[in-house]
Amino acid sequence: MLDAKFVRDNIQVVEEALCRRRSKVALDGFVALDRKRRDLVVKAEELRAERNAASEEIGRLRREKKDASSLMEKMKEVGARIKEMEAGLPELEGRMEEAMLSIPNIPDPSVPEGAGEEDNPTVRTWGTPPPFSFPVRDHVDIGADLGILDFERAAKIAGARFCLSMGAGALLERALINFMLDVHTREHGYLEVLPPFMANSASFFGTGQLPKFEEDLFKVAGTDYYLVPTAEVPVTNIVRDEILPGERLPLKMTAYTPCFRAEAGSYGKDVRGMIRQHQFNKVELVKVCRPEESGAELESLTADAEDILKKLGLPYRVVTLCTGDMGFSSAKTYDIEVWVPSQNRYREISSCSNFTDFQARRAKIRFRDSATGKTRLAHTLNGSGLAAGRTVVAVLENFQQADGSVVVPEVLRPYMGGMERITRR
RNA sequence: GGAGGGGUACCGAAGUGGCCGUAACGGGGUCGACUCGAAAUCGACUUGGCGGUGCGAGCCGCCACGUGGGUUCGAAUCCCACCCCCUCCGCCA
Numbered sequence: 001m002l003d004a005k006f007v008r009d010n011i012q013v014v015e016e017a018l019c020r021r022r023s024k025v026a027l028d029g030f031v032a033l034d035r036k037r038r039d040l041v042v043k044a045e046e047l048r049a050e051r052n053a054a055s056e057e058i059g060r061l062r063r064e065k066k067d068a069s070s071l072m073e074k075m076k077e078v079g080a081r082i083k084e085m086e087a088g089l090p091e092l093e094g095r096m097e098e099a100m101l102s103i104p105n106i107p108d109p110s111v112p113e114g115a116g117e118e119d120n121p122t123v124r125t126w127g128t129p130p131p132f133s134f135p136v137r138d139h140v141d142i143g144a145d146l147g148i149l150d151f152e153r154a155a156k157i158a159g160a161r162f163c164l165s166m167g168a169g170a171l172l173e174r175a176l177i178n179f180m181l182d183v184h185t186r187e188h189g190y191l192e193v194l195p196p197f198m199a200n201s202a203s204f205f206g207t208g209q210l211p212k213f214e215e216d217l218f219k220v221a222g223t224d225y226y227l228v229p230t231a232e233v234p235v236t237n238i239v240r241d242e243i244l245p246g247e248r249l250p251l252k253m254t255a256y257t258p259c260f261r262a263e264a265g266s267y268g269k270d271v272r273g274m275i276r277q278h279q280f281n282k283v284e285l286v287k288v289c290r291p292e293e294s295g296a297e298l299e300s301l302t303a304d305a306e307d308i309l310k311k312l313g314l315p316y317r318v319v320t321l322c323t324g325d326m327g328f329s330s331a332k333t334y335d336i337e338v339w340v341p342s343q344n345r346y347r348e349i350s351s352c353s354n355f356t357d358f359q360a361r362r363a364k365i366r367f368r369d370s371a372t373g374k375t376r377l378a379h380t381l382n383g384s385g386l387a388a389g390r391t392v393v394a395v396l397e398n399f400q401q402a403d404g405s406v407v408v409p410e411v412l413r414p415y416m417g418g419m420e421r422i423t424r425r
Numbered sequence: 426g427g428a429g430g431g432g433u434a435c436c437g438a439a440g441u442g443g444c445c446g447u448a449a450c451g452g453g454g455u456c457g458a459c460u461c462g463a464a465a466u467c468g469a470c471u472u473g474g475c476g477g478u479g480c481g482a483g484c485c486g487c488c489a490c491g492u493g494g495g496u497u498c499g500a501a502u503c504c505c506a507c508c509c510c511c512u513c514c515g516c517c518a
Contacts, residue, residue, distance in 0.1 A: 038476070038477095041475080041476060041487085042476065042477070042486095042487095044487085045475095045476065045477085045486065045487045045488090046486085046487090048486090048487060048488090049486055049487070051498075051499080052486095052487085052499085054498070054499090055443070055498060055499040056443075056444095056499085058443075058498055058499070059443030059444075059498095059499075060443080060444085062443075063443080063444070068498080069498095071498070072498040072499090073498080074498080075498035075499080076497095076498060077498095078498085079497085079498070079499090224508095243472095243473085366473095375473080
């Protein structure tokens with residue numbers, strides 16, 4: 001959510017930002033609506049001030065055993081007028097709120113303008129796609145052949161877009177998760193947290209998934225809970241409604257969670273394999289920092305995620321999402337894309353975003369600036385570090401051998417009981 | 426699921442219709458005094474949001490006692506609904 005005051009005073013800046021984002025949100029009438037609301041608020045406040053003064057007077061008179069009935073009579077009327085004033089407020093405030101909640105974040109000036117995915121410039125590339133002297137197979141075939149992935153039985157248990165890993169497949173994914181958490185906590189200085197895998201609607205409002213994107217979520221029937229689509233939700237909300245001591249920033253947290261996504265509107269997209277699932281495992285990185293530092297913190301967060309791919313030896317590139325491709329709450333996003341041999345292209349494996357104060361304003365995440373003693377909104381960031389399911393895909397496909405086996409990356413071997421190669425059982 | 430207790434500031438806690446919300450009392454914190462320095466002691470200051478006004482330090486007002494409604498001239502206090510926490514019982518990994 002943007003600052004209503006900022007929107008009011010900088011309506012053209014916001015309109016221009018919406019235009020750059022290719023967003024269709026209309027700000028028509030916003031200023032007039034806000035004007036109307038503030039007029040009402042001021043009038044109601046004046047009346048309340050009058051009533052407060054009179055009530056005090058009534059109290060004084062009664063203590064002195066004097067008559068206050070005429071004043072009380074008068075205030076009865078004032079009370080009615082206050083009610084009248086306030087009656088119109090909820091509707092106006094509701095419309096304001098709705099307008100504010102539907103405005104996306106303003107893109108950082110460094111974000112390139114563009115319409116969609118095809119306009120995302122590549123920032124850097126690491127490694128080279130491996131050459132294969134034999135026909136490349138995709139992870140579904142590799143996994144089935146090795147007996148470690150079973151999509152048919154997953155469909156029996158749950159349905160389409162679910163995966164069942166077994167044996168070395170299950171071990172590989174668990175090893176990846178442990179490896180990622182260890183690197184981030186031991187080498188990158190993140191605090192490991194293990195949060196709830198469901199969260200209440202207030203948390204989802206805080207990070208911006210609600211109210212706009214409810215159809216992407218799984219709601220637990222009969223409750224106020226939703227399954228988390230990313231650890232961003234429970235982890236960022238750890239500090240919701242808090243004023244943090246300035247010297248404790250930046251907060252750096254990493255969390256493993258399964259992620260649940262309804263994937264509404266993605267019918268026919270990535271239907272094969274474990275690229276796009278209703279449930280997948282992910283290790284997330286979350287930061288809460290001072291506004292001055294969020295730009296640099298995004299760079300280091302992205303580098304922390306990249307480090308995992310480097311250590312695994314998986315080729316990747318980093319792209320900047322252009323204005324038309326960015327998420328609703330983000331001011332700047334880097335996508336890290338890993339090489340997927342069977343598709344002969346790079347696929348997203350991590351998305352690292354700086355939300356500036358957009359989530360912090362919604363979630364009321366503030367800190368006390370020790371220099372001024374004043375409270376300020378913090379900046380929040382997060383990124384996948386990494387999506388474990390897609391990392392399994394990348395490992396299986398990039399390290400596949402002519403004989404159908406898969407070589408285990410060196411750094412994972414200690415996590416897999418020394419296993420050097422996944423072979424058919 | 427049943428029974429009971431509770432949610433007030435940074436923490437503990439008092440307050441049960443006006444004299445109580447920058448909110449008693451205790452603790453903590455910050456600054457100052459004393460001291461060679463410290464401890465102890467003494468003093469001052471320590472919630473957040475919204476709106477108006479001003480170039481500004483500021484000044485003025487409104488709101489907030491878990492949340493949302495209601496009663497009343499006036500609600501932390503009375504009424505209704507909901508949320509959360511704690512204790513005991515039941516069930517349970």
